[in-house]
Amino acid sequence: MSRVFVIGVGMTKFEKPGSREWDYPDMARESGSKALEDAGIEYRDVEQAYVGYVYGESTSGQRAVYELGMTGIPVVNVNNNCSTGSTALYLATQAVRSGQADCALALGFEKMQKGSLGSTYDDREQPMMRHLLALAELQEFAMPPAPYMFGAAGKEHMERFGTTAEQFAKIGVKNHRHSQNNPYAQFQDPYTLDEVLASKPIYGPLTKLQCSPTSDGSGAVVVASEDFVDRHGLSQQAVEIVGQAMVTDLASTFDDKSAITLVGADMTRTAARMVYEQAGITADDVDVIELHDCFSTNELLTYEALGLCAEGEGGKLVDNDDTTYGGRWVVNPSGGLISKGHPLGATGLAQASELTWQLRGRADARQVDGAKVALQHNIGLGGAVVVTAYRPAER
Secondary structure, three states, X not given: OOOEEEEEEEEOOOEOOOOOOOOHHHHHHHHHHHHHHHHOOOHHHOOEEEEEOOOOOOOHHHHHHOOOOOOOOOEEEEOEOEOHHHHHHHHHHHHHHOOOOOEEEEEEEEOOOOOOOOOOOOOOOOOOHHHHHHHHOOOOOOOOHHHHHHHHHHHHHHHHHOOOHHHHHHHHHHHHHHHOOOOOOOOOOOOOHHHHHHXXXXXXXXXXXXXXXXXXXXXXXXXXXXXXXXXXXOOOOOEEEEEEEEEEOOHHHHHOOXXXXXXXXXXXXXXXXXXXXXXXXXXXXXXXXXXXXXXHHHHHHHHHHOOOOOOOOHHHHHHOXXXXXXXXXXXXXXXXXXXXXXXXXXXXXXXXHHHHHHHHXXXXXXXXXXXXXXXXXXXXXXXXXXXXXXXXXXX
């Protein structure tokens, strides 16, 4: 299979819904234009486009990329819940790796409603109904569903391994601290541990400052083949995708009778193993990570699923400051979803943008010293996980 490289990235600032007068075509124009400019190419050089969004009408992807040009290329609309953006990237990468395209665009956006996520259609089976019914057999049901599910997983971790509410809250503290240096972040205010713990209770150990907000915004990534990189003289800025895997729910998701597996731990663990094997690396080789901290509980669960530590030891990483600057890894230097924001279709592409900047050494005050290997994790319940490993191009 051919090598694939990220050659251009771009994103908008993530905003509170309704705080800015813009629509999704405006968002797409901004992020897509930035990615093309970063790559030093024109839209006519793009041969396929994969456009992700969760809340929108059919063919909104076409309307979005028409802001960049109308060249008749295939435009594929992608919806995979919170992993939509990274699924678009996965498909664009496949197109290039398989030789179907020399250059492809992954673009994602979201224009969200204020408040907690809700369903659009109430006259048919909800995609996560099986997950929710399984979880309700383990812990008392609560609304809204997302914080209930991830809060329940946090409660289970506390019961099984002695993890504390303070350890989960420290993750919120870390990510809010990191976001101070990210001009794209929706929130850039730091908080003390006491402030995080004292914020509004949501479910289980979760408080408001440990939960990602609804957000408007867009991200874009241009990927290309080795030949395209050579022909356009892009080797100095190219970042190679050295491993990538997408995994959906396994039998264990339901058979394990565990809130932790119901929110995707086994999907993440399986995808990570595949990526490490593809890339020829281990977790110890990774320098910087952007992972799906929709809630602080999920960040800790993901430490374990990615193999940063053994099961049950995520709290130790937190207490030892192993996941921030000066530690073994820097996790979510962008501020993560908790602070940067979570426009569903754009999240995975914003993660990819951050890691590309890190590996190029262009992340400004967020820069992780000597970053050579980056790992991305993006999850959508219902369910799908995409894990991707990156390295600077070696020519």
